[in-house]
Amino acid sequence: MWQNEQINVTSEIGELQKLIIHSPDSGIGKVVPAKFKEWLYDDTVYLSQMRKEYNQYIKVLLYFLDEEKIKYILDFEKSQADKQQPDCYKPDKPEYFNSSKVLDIQFLLSRILEEENVRNRIISAVCAWEGSSTKTERKLMQIEKSTDLAVALITGIINDRKNKNSEFLFAPLPNFLFTRDIAITINSHLLLSNAATAARERESLLTKFIAQHFLFKNKEEKLIEIAEPANFFLLSEEEQALEKVSLEGGDVMMIAPNHILIGCSERTTPAGINEVIHNIFADAATGIEKITVIKIPKNRAVMHIDTVFTQVSRNTWVMFGAFSEKNIKAHNAGRYNYYKHFLQNHIDEFKVEILRYQKPFGETYNPAKNYKKNISDSIKGLESLLREISMEDFGVREEDVKIIYSGNNIFPYNVREQWTDACNLLALKEGVVVGYDRNELTIQAFKENGFDVKKAEELFSDFSSKKITPQDIQNTLILLPSSELSRARGGAHCMSLPLLRNKI
Numbered sequence: 001m002w003q004n005e006q007i008n009v010t011s012e013i014g015e016l017q018k019l020i021i022h023s024p025d026s027g028i029g030k031v032v033p034a035k036f037k038e039w040l041y042d043d044t045v046y047l048s049q050m051r052k053e054y055n056q057y058i059k060v061l062l063y064f065l066d067e068e069k070i071k072y073i074l075d076f077e078k079s080q081a082d083k084q085q086p087d088c089y090k091p092d093k094p095e096y097f098n099s100s101k102v103l104d105i106q107f108l109l110s111r112i113l114e115e116e117n118v119r120n121r122i123i124s125a126v127c128a129w130e131g132s133s134t135k136t137e138r139k140l141m142q143i144e145k146s147t148d149l150a151v152a153l154i155t156g157i158i159n160d161r162k163n164k165n166s167e168f169l170f171a172p173l174p175n176f177l178f179t180r181d182i183a184i185t186i187n188s189h190l191l192l193s194n195a196a197t198a199a200r201e202r203e204s205l206l207t208k209f210i211a212q213h214f215l216f217k218n219k220e221e222k223l224i225e226i227a228e229p230a231n232f233f234l235l236s237e238e239e240q241a242l243e244k245v246s247l248e249g250g251d252v253m254m255i256a257p258n259h260i261l262i263g264c265s266e267r268t269t270p271a272g273i274n275e276v277i278h279n280i281f282a283d284a285a286t287g288i289e290k291i292t293v294i295k296i297p298k299n300r301a302v303m304h305i306d307t308v309f310t311q312v313s314r315n316t317w318v319m320f321g322a323f324s325e326k327n328i329k330a331h332n333a334g335r336y337n338y339y340k341h342f343l344q345n346h347i348d349e350f351k352v353e354i355l356r357y358q359k360p361f362g363e364t365y366n367p368a369k370n371y372k373k374n375i376s377d378s379i380k381g382l383e384s385l386l387r388e389i390s391m392e393d394f395g396v397r398e399e400d401v402k403i404i405y406s407g408n409n410i411f412p413y414n415v416r417e418q419w420t421d422a423c424n425l426l427a428l429k430e431g432v433v434v435g436y437d438r439n440e441l442t443i444q445a446f447k448e449n450g451f452d453v454k455k456a457e458e459l460f461s462d463f464s465s466k467k468i469t470p471q472d473i474q475n476t477l478i479l480l481p482s483s484e485l486s487r488a489r490g491g492a493h494c495m496s497l498p499l500l501r502n503k504i
Contacts (some may be wrong), residue, residue, distance in 0.1 A: 007215065007222075007499045009185035010257040012311040014501035015429040016065060020179045021495060022105040023058070023089055024050050027155035027172025028488070039199050040175055043487045048084045050484035054177075055089055056456045057434070057480050057495065058102065063463055064428045064470045066101040070463075073097055092147040103499075105179055106150050109206060112213040113146035122209050126153055129205055130170040139169070153206065175200055178490045179497040180306070181248040181267075182207040187257060187287045190216060191224040191276065196246035196267040215499070224283070226275040247272035250304030250494060253311070256393040257287055257503075258361075263305030264295040277357055282365045289361055292385065295353040296323075301419060306493050309386065309423055312404070313431040313475075314394035314504065316449070317386045318442070320418040321405035322350045325381035352382050394504070408445040417442050420482070424491030430504070431475040434492040436482035443477065452476040 006018060029047040031039055062069045076088035076095065087095040091107040098107070113119045120141075127137040139158060143149040152158050156170040175181070182203050184191045190211055195204045208225075216222050228245045235243060251263035260280075262273050273293055280288045294305055302308050302320070309319040356373040359365065379385050383403055390396040406422035407414030422439035431451075435442070443453055454462075454476055462468045480492065 007185060007190065008188045009254050009498050009501045010187055011501060011504050012253055012255060013313060013427040013430045014504050016427070016498055016501055018065070018101045018103070018498070018500035019061070020103045020105055020108070020497040020499060021058070021061070022176050022179050023091065024054050024177055025106065025151070025155050025172075026157065028174045028177070030155075030157070030168075030172050031174050035171075039171070040197065040489075041487075042489060045484050045487045047484075050488075051085045051089070053481045053483070053485045054495075055085070057485075057492065058089065058097075059460060060428075060434060060456050060478060060480070061102045062097070062099060063460070064432075066099045067470065069097050069099050069102075074464075092151050105176065105182075105207070105210070106154055108210045108214055109153065110146045110150035112210060113149050115213070118209065118213050119146070119149070122153070122206070123149075125205060125209075126170075126202065129202060132170060136169050153202075170202075171199070173200070173203055174488070176203050177488060178250070178494040180490075180494045181250050181304070183211065183497060184249040184252040184254065185497070185499055186224070186252075186254055186260060186280070189222045189224055189283075189286050191247075191249075191252065191280075192226075193248050194226050194246050194272060196244075196248060196269070200248075221285075224276075224279050224286070226272060226279060228271075243271050244269050245272045245275055247276060248304060249497065250306045252276075253305070255292075255311075255389055259290040259292070259389075259393055260288055261292050261294060261305065263308075264293055265305065266298040266300060266303045268304070277371075278367060281357075281359045281371065282367070284365070289359050291357045293355040293357070294382070294385070295355070297351065301415075303489075304494075306424055307418070307421065309382065310425045310427075310433075310493050312425065312427065312433050315390050315396040315400050316402045316404065316431070317390075318404045318406065318423050318425055318433075319382065319386065320423050321407070321409040321414050322418070323352060323382045324405070324409070325383050354379050354382070354385055402449055404442070404445045404449055406439070406442050408441040408448075410441060413441045420486040421489075421491030421494070424493045425477075426492035426496050428478075429502075432473050432478070433476075434478045434480060436486055436491060437479040438482045438486060443479070446477045450475060453479065455479045456481070 028045060031041050031044060073088050076086050080086040087093040088097050090096055091104045123137060123140045143152060154173050154176060156172045157166050157168055159166045182193050192208055192211060193204055195201045211223055212220060226245055226247060246269050248267045251265050251268040253261040255261055264270055264273055277291055280286050296302055308323060309317055311317055356375045357371045358373045359371050379388060387401045390401045391398055407417040417439040420438055421436055422442040425433040425435045427433050447453055456478055459478060
């Protein structure tokens with residue numbers, strides 16, 4: 001039985017109990033080269049292989065979060081060994097595994113579409129947003145099954161099973177795979193994203209309905225929304241571009257019960273961050289007293305802060321070394337380092353600015369007050385921020401803080417492996433993280449720092465033979481196959497929206 005009280009995240013590393021994912025849908029298979037830039041892709045993907053790789057991700061999640069579903073899935077895989085994707089992985093099939101802990105966004109959408117009033121509102125909202133005709137709206141209204149309607153609203157395609165054909169109604173949502181970006185859980189609240197690009201705006205719209213009518217039904221005060229101010233329409237087109245309010249979940253990290261990080265990036269604007277700070281500080285129930293803003297370059301390679309670093313444990317982080325204070329300092333001093341030839345042409349791409357906003361505990365929020373705190377004496381760059389977090393928020397001694405670098409901090413492997421999400425890891429519990437198998441030098445760096453490394457398939461074999469249990473796994477990097485998953489430009493952190501974690 002679903003209860004919205006089961007939503008609470010106080011860190012990036014507490015044992016994961018519940019999350020939202022989205023299995024690759026047929027819309028991804030409709031991405032064509034002419035739409036790469038608009039739809040935020042760099043290549044076409046081999047969808048069948050991508051699904052096989054993603055299914056391993058699902059199994060990893062279920063082994064750690066909902067092991068009772070594993071036997072069902074394994075049996076189903078055997079019974080449908082001839083299928084490229086067994087029906088147990090498809091949210092629109094009766095055979096779907098339907099975990100209450102590993103939730104698919106498409107399945108949640110189909111649930112709320114069962115209510116006629118909500119169904120009509122969603123169809124009207126989507127058609128209005130997409131500028132669709134009344135004829136298109138009627139076609140959607142005529143879809144009987146809520147599971148089929150959910151598919152149409154996400155993929156933009158109506159499938160006519162009787163005549164074995166399909167029809168495009170509007171663009172697909174090939175980035176819905178990355179559920180981290182659509183919202184972020186802040187303690188017991190949910191901050192809804194405001195997508196930066198038109199390609200993802202329907203994701204934000206559908207997620208808002210799911211949050212209102214399922215995740216936080218009858219508790220909408222727990223939802224944090226951001227939007228342009230009422231007078232935004234009065235600004236010129238150039239002014240609107242500068243004042244656009246956008247924020248995506250990959251730029252927000254729930255560090256500690258009173259502390260969040262927000263990235264100012266290609267996808268999250270200063271105006272969006274300003275809205276978040278005011279909304280969060282104005283609502284004392286969020287529990288947030290400290291907000292650290294990290295300004296990174298507007299660069300597709302580092303589109304969100306979770307492509308630059310993620311937390312592994314209270315004393316360990318993985319980070320893109322091009323942002324290393326040590327390397328940049330050496331470059332500026334004219335000394336040779338791994339990045340010399342690279343940095344001399346790209347140094348401006350790796351500058352960061354770190355700001356801190358702090359509201360004293362118990363103080364009533366005053367919108368006219370400046371809550372900015374000077375931290376320039378203690379925080380000189382990204383590494384010193386990560387060390388400060390480990391020390392101040394988790395009580396770690398400075399000498400015990402570890403920073404693992406993508407590509408083992410060796411050029412050009414650091415840049416190549418950051419591109420394939422070596423720094424974008426999901427913590428299943430403290431010290432146990434999920435990443436991609438293709439990032440070989442990053443993997444070596446984890447080994448050198450005392451971590452075990454296991455391919456997902458090896459782990460499944462060990463679990464099946466009872467050689468080890470998920471509870472036994474400690475300090476381990478779990479590797480997913482990634483020849484196709486990585487083409488979509490997001491890692492395990494991007495492919496997750498945690499709803500519930502145990503407190504550290």
